[in-house]
Amino acid sequence: MKITGIEITQHRFVFAGAPFRASWDTRPRTHWDATIVRVTTDEGLTGIGSGDLMLGFSGHEHLFVGWDPLAIERHYRVLSHLNFHYGRCWPLDLALWDLAGKIAGQPCWKLLGGLSGRVRAYASSGTLRDPGAMAEVAERYLGQGFGAMKIRFQRGRWRDDIEALEAVRARVGERLTLMVDCNQGWRMPWDTQAPWSLKDAIQVARELERLGVYWMEEPLHRGDREGMRRLRDAVDVRIAGGEMTRELHEFRELITGGCLDVLQPDVALVGGITGLRRVAYMAQEHNLIFTPHSWTNGIGVMANAQLTAAVADAPWLEFPFDPPEWDLDRRDYMLAEPVRVDADGWIVLPEAPGMGLVLDEAMLGRTRIG
Numbered sequence: 001m002k003i004t005g006i007e008i009t010q011h012r013f014v015f016a017g018a019p020f021r022a023s024w025d026t027r028p029r030t031h032w033d034a035t036i037v038r039v040t041t042d043e044g045l046t047g048i049g050s051g052d053l054m055l056g057f058s059g060h061e062h063l064f065v066g067w068d069p070l071a072i073e074r075h076y077r078v079l080s081h082l083n084f085h086y087g088r089c090w091p092l093d094l095a096l097w098d099l100a101g102k103i104a105g106q107p108c109w110k111l112l113g114g115l116s117g118r119v120r121a122y123a124s125s126g127t128l129r130d131p132g133a134m135a136e137v138a139e140r141y142l143g144q145g146f147g148a149m150k151i152r153f154q155r156g157r158w159r160d161d162i163e164a165l166e167a168v169r170a171r172v173g174e175r176l177t178l179m180v181d182c183n184q185g186w187r188m189p190w191d192t193q194a195p196w197s198l199k200d201a202i203q204v205a206r207e208l209e210r211l212g213v214y215w216m217e218e219p220l221h222r223g224d225r226e227g228m229r230r231l232r233d234a235v236d237v238r239i240a241g242g243e244m245t246r247e248l249h250e251f252r253e254l255i256t257g258g259c260l261d262v263l264q265p266d267v268a269l270v271g272g273i274t275g276l277r278r279v280a281y282m283a284q285e286h287n288l289i290f291t292p293h294s295w296t297n298g299i300g301v302m303a304n305a306q307l308t309a310a311v312a313d314a315p316w317l318e319f320p321f322d323p324p325e326w327d328l329d330r331r332d333y334m335l336a337e338p339v340r341v342d343a344d345g346w347i348v349l350p351e352a353p354g355m356g357l358v359l360d361e362a363m364l365g366r367t368r369i370g
């Protein structure tokens, strides 16, 4: 079998209702863009991927066309070089794994190791609400079967964030595992406020310990490895990060430097399944938690779930979900069926070949912008 083409289309779903005010972005979001990658073959099978914008890929199609689609390690090396010279084109790796599953007639999670056919999701909220409303959201997650919830800390004064967390803990007690994302690791291009210092982070961490938080995510700038190491030594709450870390050697250094307890790369944004499988193994070797960031769309959530279930003993996987502003009809508009959790909060992996996803072609036609 040979790759005959790589088709990349851009889509924009414009929200009819309220904008989504993501805590990590000062600009309210009124639409959700998706890049869809399709790898076609001379035997009629097509693999699909999504996640990043595939910037810099144009003009490099010939590096893949004509090759056996199953030469995935070879394709991964080319994608790594494109990542170095141009942009992050990892959705192509997802499409190649989807295709590999379709060629083999097996779901990706079985090809990748088959450790488990399911992974437990945590509800990842994205909106900053007042303490009472946060408690309501937590109660709703419980009713929907979730066993864990992630709360954002971006209200300007971290003591206000603690108040929201306290309200949630008071409402749900020990019925929900709680994580906190401080979002200090990176900024949107137009957001220029400085990240926390180590002393800020230590004060917040002590509050999180008091409130029994499971992990503290991105408490410092992504490059402040010494700060992360010292924070990790100073407090008991797990320190999480790495959602936009671009290079495998950076993960190696984060691990050997003792910076993190929880590694959170995202197959749709960095490394693809082929690259992050290595990080999952690294995490296992060092007795750390591997639990991907997954804030893209349903294709990205599914790809992360396929890898995580296959090889990692992850306690939780991120499930972006914060209705009404971030509901499945917005997040997964490109899919015929959104990626859901079951009544107990698990993502049950499909038995269908590849990723087991079906695109909503009519919706993709209506939302196409490039």
Ligand SMILES: [Mg+2]
Pocket: 181, 183, 217, 218, 243, 293
């Ligand atoms: Mg995060």
